[in-house]
Amino acid sequence: MLLRRFDLALAATLSLAALPAAAFDALDFDTPGMDEDLRSEIKTNSALAEAENDERISGQDVLAAALSDYGILLETLYASGYYGGTISIRIDGREASDIPLLSVPDTVGQVSVTVQQGPKFKFGEASVAPVTPETELPEGFATGQTARSALITDAAQAGIDGWRAIGHAKAGIARERVTANHATSRIDADIDLAPGDRLRFGRLVTVTDSYVRTAALRRIAGLPTGEVFDPDEMQLVSDRLTSTGAFSTVRLTEAEEPNPDGTLDIELRVQDAEPRRFGFGAELSSLDGLTLSAFWLHRNLLGGAERFRIDGEISGITGQQGEADGEVRARLEVPGAIGPDTDAYFEGELAYLQEPTYELETIALGAGLTRRFNEYLSADIGAGLAFAQVRDDFGTRTFEMILFPGEVTYDRRDNELDPRNGFYVGAEAEPFYEFGGSGTGARLYGDLRGYYGLGEEDRTVLAARLQVGSLVGPDISDTQPSFLFYSGGAGTVRGQPYQSLNVDLGNGDESGGRSFVGLSAEVRQDFGENFGVVAFADAGFVGETATPGQDGEWHSGAGLGVRYQTGLGPIRFDVAAPTSGETGDGVQIYLGIGQAF
Structure with a gap:
């Protein structure tokens, strides 16, 4: 039985109970007339090939993979512009889709996969509208170009992203008409977008519980309430919260419906990280000897996502330079101390250094600010006392x-x-x-x-x-x-x-x-x-x-x-x-x- 489409839900109905496992003798792919790149994609994407590599080789494993492959391989053809292909998967001579689910063989000998790609389809109509002047649709989404399925999805998403970038947070697809003409090997794709209203940021709504105070969350996040919606600002808010180290996960989602005043609330879900952590390190030099270091970290020390860290280091152990050196440092970081992108820090150090040309005992205290201008550029400024x-x-x-x-x-x-x-x-x-x-x-x-x-x-x-x-x-x-x-x-x-x-x-x-x-x-x-x-x-x-x-x-x-x-x-x-x-x-x-x- 040759199939153009197959319902993937069939694969999900299979029971995966343990059965006797025996290797099937051979897995063959027959792809007449197919170029090597597409043939390689077919074999790479195949669930049967994956099952063979993972040694999932019982009868039910093989049948489940075969039923999945009808859909997987069909999507692989679509992705390369082939919409008239046929797929046959035979298990010991029987078409996989014809094997009753209650009569699955315990063992499998030969699996043969035959894929006929059919003609390559080209775009006839290729339209996404309306779009903003700044929107750039994928280069291949045009009349006469190979009608790869991903181009249709990418073009629609590019149109939506263009509207979202200028504040239309709820932009989406109003109507999508994609038709295939097998007589002319042509795909017509006509997508109408619904930009929706231009919205402004509303409140930051904390949905999950956290040991970090809500006021601190909002201060650190710096959501620009009242300003025009911008996806880049959403990412920046997420990055600020993540960089504190107080959370193992940070997730921001837009409210389902805008508020009557044209604002859109943003929902925040976080999962607190483990509050305490420690670690150690070691370095070895033939002349300087062994250096041992360790740290202890407390996240969210005071409920405002603060980071308190103590570092200790002993160097020159068994070295040739004389006595060992020792240092102890403590640092408290307060995120969002002066605006969301400026953190404060307080630190102290106690050290004894036995260097080749001097011996030093010192104690130092300091405080300062760290400013992040963007993901690449940052600056520190501080003041301190040292003896x-x-x-x-x-x-x-x-x-x-x-x-x-x-x-x-x-x-x-x-x-x-x-x-x-x-x-x-x-x-x-x-x-x-x-x-x-x-x-x-x-x-x-x-x-x-x-x-x-x-x-x-x-x-x-x-x-x-x-x-x-x-x-x-x-x-x-x-x-x-x-x-x-x-x-x-x-x-x-x-x-x-x-x-x-x-x-x-x-x-x-x-x-x-x-x-x-x-x-x-x-x-x-x-x-x-x-x-x-x-x-x-x-x-x-x-x-x-x-x-x-x-x-x-x-x-x-x-x-x-x-x-x-x-x-x-x-x-x-x-x-x-x-x-x-x-x-x-x-x-x-x-x-x-x-x-x-």
């Missing part, structure tokens, strides 16, 4: 300072942990004032990264990074040493020891520099599903003056690495050695999560 006690080649010193950190980030990477295309730009400026001293100035830093994927699925990636830093104002001897610049190690020059390049003060004394340049380049190549290799080269410069590239020294390193993809990002294993400079020798090993940059 530090330093022991270095200049002696034992104390710094009491007020800080004004600021940062702008423009991030167009396609993936933060494993980017393959795009770029990242970060710029930091931190003016500071020392009470009772001359260590007053500003620390400037820029970070530019670029990524370019090559080949199928971007399996080869070229990556490059430029870092530039400058300290304006105080002399080296008057500067808190953590504000100075150093080079060497995983974040700057792999293959060189950590912070090994600095400024030689003479008589064996050393210090960080007032300027810095870092260059990095990588070629990343994937192998198989999870593995990849990386070849890289880094170079770094540290200068005595504030002008990058002057009055200083360069060093460099290069190496090879292996990557293993996980759900959290690639595990990174790098081996590198110095290629120039006098700051180190031998091989350095690095292990961590995520790409190096």
Whole structure:
């Protein structure tokens, strides 16, 4: 029995009770006259092929898949413009649609699928109206073009989206006439749209319960009540709520009917995320030793979707640089503090650092604002107080300072942990004032990264990074040493020891520099599903003056690495050695999560 259409509901009536399973001997597809692309789609979409691959091979499994394939394969033909095709599916010589549902064979030997595509249909009439002047219908939806079924759906949706984009939230299809003339192999598609009234945003109505206060939900969402409806604003509201991390799901829907005053209420459904979370990480360097880190996070701390996070890190464990370092940081973020796109933060830090050229004990407190201008551009501005006690080649010193950190980030990477295309730009400026001293100035830093994927699925990636830093104002001897610049190690020059390049003060004394340049380049190549290799080269410069590239020294390193993809990002294993400079020798090993940059 040859079928042009088949009711898919038949497949749903089958009982899937367990029966003895035995492999059917063969699944054959016969597609006479069909081009290879369409034949490949037929086999890819087939439920029978999927059942064979999944080893669902009992009689009922095979019959259920066969009955589904009548509809699946017919839709596949429609999608390519074939509306007169025929489909036959025979199970051990019997047409699948003729097999009684109560007499399903236990085992199946041969399954034969025959698909006759028939003639290709072209569009005769192809009309969607009325549409806005800005609406662009699909290019193939035109008289004389292949009448692919998806083009009709896409054209109708494009017309509706055009009206919604200018405020007609309830635009829809008023009448749809699609007819097939088999004598002339022609499809006529005539779709009338009903734009409806132009509406304005009404209230944000919370439908589900949440531990986040309703007032906070509305403040963070920032729904522009009273303004003309805009689907992009709906997406922005969803993104703001999602970015708080307080919700595992966020769903916005439009009310079924507008209000009498021409407004449209928006219904909000959220599901709260688990309030508490913790995690840990580890990195290993052959010279710097083991670094262990952990965090504890509390979402919705005060009922306003706040995020409170405590981070701790111990580095230099079993390293060759001396004692281990320790840091503890706490940060409270308040979303929507000043308008929906401006968050507030409060933070504190306590640290003990035993670095190659100095020892530092510090405590710092700060507060600030984070502004999101769009999905790519954001900025931070803040103020803080810091107290530090330093022991270095200049002696034992104390710094009491007020800080004004600021940062702008423009991030167009396609993936933060494993980017393959795009770029990242970060710029930091931190003016500071020392009470009772001359260590007053500003620390400037820029970070530019670029990524370019090559080949199928971007399996080869070229990556490059430029870092530039400058300290304006105080002399080296008057500067808190953590504000100075150093080079060497995983974040700057792999293959060189950590912070090994600095400024030689003479008589064996050393210090960080007032300027810095870092260059990095990588070629990343994937192998198989999870593995990849990386070849890289880094170079770094540290200068005595504030002008990058002057009055200083360069060093460099290069190496090879292996990557293993996980759900959290690639595990990174790098081996590198110095290629120039006098700051180190031998091989350095690095292990961590995520790409190096």
